[in-house]
Amino acid sequence: MKTHTEYLTIQTQQAREIRAITEDVKAALKKSEMTEGLVLVGSLHANAAVVLGLHEANFLEDLQAWLEQLAPARDDYKLGRGFESNASTVLQSILAGAQLPVSFSEGRLDLGPWQELLYVEFDGQRPKRVVLKFIGE
Secondary structure (H helix, E strand, C coil), X not given: CEEEEEEEEECCXXXXXXXXXXXXXXXXXXXXXXXXXXXXXXXXXXXXXXXXECXXXXXXXXXXXXXXXXXXXXXXXXXXXXXXXXHHHHHHHHHHCCEEEEEEECCEECCCCCCEEEEEECCCCCCEEEEEEEEEC
C-alpha cells in the first residue's frame, strides 16, 4: 500500500461560495499513479467544508438556505463575544463536514453520474487549503 498527499489552495471571490473540485481531485489521482483505494478530501479550515452533492444552482441555493436555517448568523453566540463573530460559519462547516472519504477503482473516482465533490466556503475571500490524502495501490 502507498500514500500520496496533495494540497489545493482555493481563493474564493465571495465570502460564501461553493466550488466544484472534482476535476482537481481527478487530476491529483492521476498524478498519484494509484488505481485502487481511497482519497480523503478534507478542509483545513474551521469555516469551510467539503461535500458530495450536485453542482446545480437550485441545489446550491437549497444547501446554503438549509445550513443558514440550522445555524443562522446571530449576535448571541459565545464565540467572538464582544467582537464580530463567525460562530455560525463554524457551526455550518461542522454540519456540512470537514472531511469526506471517496473510493476509487481502476484509476477513476467512484462517483455517481450527478455527484460532484464540492468545496463550501462560509467565510472566504482569502486563500484556504484542502488536503487530498490518497491511500491505495
